[in-house]
Amino acid sequence: MQEFDYIVVGAGSAGCVVADRLSADPRRSVLLIEAGGSDFRFWIKTPIGYGKSFFDPAVNWRFESLPDPGLGDRVVYVPRGKVLGGSSSINAMVYARGLPGDFDDWRDAGNPGWGWSDVEPVFRSFERRVAGDGSARGDGPLWVSDREAEYHPLKRHYLAAAREAGLPIVSDLGLTEAEGVGPYLINTRKGLRCSAADAFLRPAMKRPNLTVATGLIVDRIGFEGRRARTVECLIGGERRSYRARAEIVLSAGAVGSPAILQRSGVGPGALLAGLGVPVVHDAPGVGGHLQDHLGINYYYRATEPTLNAVLGTWPGRIAAGIRFLATRTGALSLSVNQMGGLVRSSPELARPDMQLYFNPLSYSTEIAGQRKLSKPDPWPGFILSFNACRPTSTGRIDIAGADPLAQPRIRPNYLSTDRDLADVLAGARLVARLQETRAMKALAAAITLFDPARASDEAIVEDFRKRSGSVFHLCGTCRMAPQAADGVVGPDLKVHGVEGLRIADTSIFPNVTSANTNAPAIMVGHKAAAMIAAG
Known part of the structure; x- marks a missing residue:
């Protein structure tokens, strides 16, 4: 031995x-x-x-x-x-x-x-x-790399929407002690x-x-x-x-x-x-x-091109592949989780309670739970997401x-407390605030699958139970x-x-x-x- x-x-x-x-x-x-x-x-x-x-x-x-x-x-x-x-x-x-x-x-x-x-x-x-x-x-x-300069141009709409919704903007996400929205740093x-x-x-x-x-x-x-x-x-x-x-x-x-x-x-x-x-x-x-963190995606059709045009078409993938092999830049060198941050769903809270994500890509036609980034929706789309922090x-x-x-037998026991159910509503209403800003309305041509801004509390929770998933x-x-x-x-x-x-x-x-x-x-x-x- x-x-x-x-x-x-x-x-x-x-x-x-x-x-x-x-x-x-x-x-x-x-x-x-x-x-x-x-x-x-x-x-x-x-x-x-x-x-x-x-x-x-x-x-x-x-x-x-x-x-x-x-x-x-x-x-x-x-x-x-x-x-x-x-x-x-x-x-x-x-x-x-x-x-x-x-x-x-x-x-x-x-x-x-x-x-x-x-x-x-x-x-x-x-x-x-x-x-x-x-x-x-x-x-x-x-x-810990700052790749904001390479992030999709859709980021400008998200930052404008965050400002309009009263959320603070930061540039050092992940390394800062402050709450706010901005570009994610990646490894x-x-x-x-x-x-x-x-x-x-x-x-x-x-x-x-x-x-x-x-x-x-x-x-x-x-x-x-x-x-x-x-x-x-x-x-x-x-x-x-x-x-x-x-x-x-x-x-x-x-x-x-x-x-x-x-x-x-x-x-x-x-x-x-x-x-x-x-x-x-x-x-x-x-x-x-x-x-575990439990999150959900809300899907939108966009009024301008998104990463769907790059990752969802053969010409787009070939061009992105050539760029990546030649320069180590472009869509293949990045994450699709490009913008987001830690924020408070209500100003009365002592500290941030929600993590937000903005992805310039959508896959609302996927099989539930399968994130095939190479098969996004056949139209321009993007995602707004949240999960409760704690x-x-x-x-x-x-x-x-x-x-x-x-x-092993994994029993997550998700949503088993009143606090977690309340967080579902708070997070969905926060996404709705972003969705209803002038900046986001200018970007969203249509809302697909579910509209958190026009749903009852009961419908939001029911939808969350049906579509949410682990954030791993x-x-x-x-x-x-x-x-x-x-x-x-x-x-x-x-x-x-x-x-x-x-x-x-x-x-x-x-x-x-x-x-x-x-x-x-x-x-x-x-x-x-x-x-x-x-x-």
Whole structure:
């Protein structure tokens, strides 16, 4: 059995960072285990390629939820990265730290050292803000690029509508502490995706003390008493075991980490016993407190050309492809989530409660839940979207059995609180405000599918239940909180009740942040590695 000082399970947004930081000390030997394979794929490196990766089983776990009562018993698609870089290799690349209050909430939930004043310097340490002219602020390895100059000309209508609706305009979305609407910053480097694998893992792989093993499905963590010692894996029909001299770090994500813990005997005792899994530590919180952002699109026909003309026609795609291959610019080098921001649906609120999106493309004729960016509507179209920043509904993720190849049982429990239903109405009415501005009326030739400005409260909620979907920000399933509050890890990210095991990924979030979760996941990886290095 091979031995390493540290074993990191999962080469996603946080795992790549943990492996990088731990292996920076040549005295440590580090093994990074990933179920997927190489990220050297055209549709991963090409930013717009996330539309192709959305259903690709070669790079995507393609999870599905159980029928969800809050959504009329619909099954929700849950894509997760199964490749080096994890979900940072298949996401829409929007970079957002979240708001200061998000992290102060983490600290106040019993987690000293996780407030905004603690985490803000960590974000700055790995960021490189790259302006449109190529100048950089910060020297971190993760490129956070301002691509506004290349965004579709429709952006002028959206900004004008936001001003007319009384929403503040900002130019530093994702890196600012202020609320507002503006162009989204994205993780691209010289026109290509800049994932966690690109920024952190690729340079680290040159070190002789870092071993990266791909194609390995982690079955379970092996314990000696209550100390985590081994990682048991499957590759093909073969079993492999690796031993950790110091610590094991789980970075398998909000779905993978609780599933591995439960298969290892750490989780709800009654559930595990019923599935024939020997209980190492009865921890009811493992798999609980699942949170996610739930969003909806409103579709419009436009009075002028949109990205539909580029991505929806062969001449448009050929021209965009030639431009991308020649210059690494244009539609293929960008995300379609181009404008938006964090705003308050009502001025009486103390902090932003809604995240907005504006996409200069539409796919209202899609099959529900399938975002085929290469097959937009055959007319000029655009999208206005929202999701509530801080949903209060919580669900669970549990294994269905001991088989590591079986999908876990994902119960999001969406819209199960009155607060979340109220947020649906607030968000829809906010979109209606934008829609009814002079600027947006000049752009919208017609409203397709649903008109939030002329619908009753009951109709808005019914439509939301029928058409909303995950924004793919799953978190909280190994929550950082005191053990008495059903927490799974403490502020040092050590798993309660056992030794030699930490978790570093979105599963430890005490509550979902206000915006996209990739940046906070990377921050968690940095914090975890620093705490391990400190001893």
